[in-house]
Amino acid sequence: MLKAQVEYFKNLDGLRFLCFLAVFTVHSLHTDNPAVQTNFFFKLIVGRVLANGGLGVNFFFVLSGFLITYLLILEKQTTGKINILHFWFKRVIRIWPLYFACVIFGFIIFPLIKYYLGQPVDESADLKLYLLFLGNFDILKNGWPDSTELGVLWSISIEEQFYLIWPVLLFLIPIKRYWIVFSAILLISLIFRSLNDYPLIFHYHTLSCISDMAVGGFGAWLILIPSFRKFIVSLSKPKIICIYLAFFILFIFKDQVLDQLYVLRIFERLIISVLIILIILEQNYSLNSFYKMGNFKKISQLGLTTFGNYMLHVIGILIVVTLFKLFKISDNIYTLLIIIPTLSLILTIYLGKLSYHILEKPFLKLRKYIS
Numbered sequence: 001m002l003k004a005q006v007e008y009f010k011n012l013d014g015l016r017f018l019c020f021l022a023v024f025t026v027h028s029l030h031t032d033n034p035a036v037q038t039n040f041f042f043k044l045i046v047g048r049v050l051a052n053g054g055l056g057v058n059f060f061f062v063l064s065g066f067l068i069t070y071l072l073i074l075e076k077q078t079t080g081k082i083n084i085l086h087f088w089f090k091r092v093i094r095i096w097p098l099y100f101a102c103v104i105f106g107f108i109i110f111p112l113i114k115y116y117l118g119q120p121v122d123e124s125a126d127l128k129l130y131l132l133f134l135g136n137f138d139i140l141k142n143g144w145p146d147s148t149e150l151g152v153l154w155s156i157s158i159e160e161q162f163y164l165i166w167p168v169l170l171f172l173i174p175i176k177r178y179w180i181v182f183s184a185i186l187l188i189s190l191i192f193r194s195l196n197d198y199p200l201i202f203h204y205h206t207l208s209c210i211s212d213m214a215v216g217g218f219g220a221w222l223i224l225i226p227s228f229r230k231f232i233v234s235l236s237k238p239k240i241i242c243i244y245l246a247f248f249i250l251f252i253f254k255d256q257v258l259d260q261l262y263v264l265r266i267f268e269r270l271i272i273s274v275l276i277i278l279i280i281l282e283q284n285y286s287l288n289s290f291y292k293m294g295n296f297k298k299i300s301q302l303g304l305t306t307f308g309n310y311m312l313h314v315i316g317i318l319i320v321v322t323l324f325k326l327f328k329i330s331d332n333i334y335t336l337l338i339i340i341p342t343l344s345l346i347l348t349i350y351l352g353k354l355s356y357h358i359l360e361k362p363f364l365k366l367r368k369y370i371s
Contacts, residue, residue, distance in 0.1 A: 001224045001225055003077055004074035004224055005074075005231075007070075007343045010294035011069075011292050012293070012303075013299075013300040014293030014296050014303050015059070015280070015283065015293050015303070017306055017309075018293075019059040019060055019327040020056060020306045020309050021056070022055060022056035023054060023056040023305040023310065024313050024345060025341065026054055027148075027317055028242050028341040028344050028345070029337065030315050031331050033336075036332065036336055039333050048252065051209070051255070052251050052254045052255075055250075055251055055254070055272065056352070058269065058272055058273060059276050060155065060210060061212035061213055062212045062213070062215055062216040062219075062277050062280065063276075064216060065162075065215060065216020065219075065220070066217070066280055067179075067216075067220075068162075068166060068167075068213075068217075069166070069216065069217035069219075072087070072166070072222035073221065073224065074218060076170070077175065081171070082171040082207040084168060085311075085354070087167045088167070091160070093363040093367065094364065095159070095160065096363075097363050098311050098355055101239070101355075101359060102125075103153070103313065107125070110147040110149060111123060111146075111147070115150070124142045124145060125145035125147065125148060126138050128371065129141075130150065130153060132290045133156070133160040134157055135150065136154040136155075136204045136205065139154050139200070143204070148318060149315055152310070152314050153311075154204055156311070161206050162210065165197060169181050178221045179221060180217045182217050185211065185213075186211050186214050186270065188207065189207055189214070190209075190267070192205070192207040193208050193269070194266050197265060197266075202269070208229075209269070211270055214276050215273040215274060215276075216276075216277055217274070218277070219277035219280060223281060223284075223285065230285060232281045232285045232316075234287065234288070235286045237288050240282055241287065243275060243279060244279065247276070250272060302349065305352040305356045306352070308350075308351065308352035308356050309353035312352060315348075315351065316344045316351055317340075317348070318348060320340055320347060321340060324340065
């Protein structure tokens with residue numbers, strides 16, 4: 001096995017932003033206006049082209065599995081061990097400040113805003129579960145929260161559950177046997193999905209989603225095996241086209257291709273995550289790429305604050321939509337497909353930068369205390 005090198009994967013920043021953008025479009029293109037809902041172009045864009053924007057979260061999960069596993073392998077190869085407490089501390093200062101700010105907004109500020117706007121407050125979410133990073137189980141138990149901001153936090157809950165367990169597993173197992181851990185997790189996830197054929201469980205239960213992280217971890221482990229690395233580095237252009245084309249087809253036609261048969265539903269996340277890790281590895285290592293996301297400077301720069309953008313985009317959308325309603329700007333195909341999403345995206349990017357510099361960056365400076 002090759003020695004893991006200290007690397008900055010510059011091509012992943014742009015991919016992060018595109019993943020966020022996919023999720024953003026799903027949340028920003030919504031209306032209760034029947035005239036717009038039945039419009040051909042609205043149905044085409046929202047119901048077909050962007051219907052599976054939630055796959056951006058799948059991409060985030062695979063990406064986390066890849067990066068975290070690669071860094072832990074690097075640490076173990078370099079020092080002979082994994083400092084679990086240091087790992088947890090770094091995750092805490094990265095995730096917790098903004099996460100708990102969003103929890104405060106969801107449970108306190110959002111209900112107050114609704115109250116002053118004369119709207120009914122009916123929050124079903126369980127605060128205890130969000131404080132314990134179990135928001136995904138709250139959705140399974142109580143349904144979607146009244147606060148749309150809380151609805152974003154389910155994926156962060158799964159990420160935190162992953163961060164809690166992953167370094168312990170990789171600490172206990174020799175690197176050369178990591179494939180056993182990843183394979184076992186994939187098998188457990190597939191068995192769980194086969195016994196729980198329900199859309200909500202497929203999308204929000206930890207045992208269903210954890211396979212994404214395992215595939216990402218598998219990618220980080222495999223890329224250090226010379227034969228596999230050579231395969232990725234020398235991917236031909238036709239093979240690269242097939243990878244992206246397959247992902248694009250599933251992004252547009254997932255419901256028709258994977259959701260119709262029981263067997264395909266069970267393997268859906270695995271199929272999609274394998275394509276995602278191939279894209280990640282192709283971007284990082286292939287010599288025959290048609291493009292590298294790192295060459296798109298503006299998009300890559302926006303990717304640096306993707307965490308804040310993802311966490312706050314619902315607030316950005318909420319502000320714009322509320323202002324449109326207060327000023328009684330009527331819904332139409334142009335405002336819903338162009339004006340509202342554009343203004344919401346601009347505001348969200350600004351909120352992400354504000355969050356990074358005011359809330360996140362001061363805590364990130366604490367990393368200097370870890371050698």
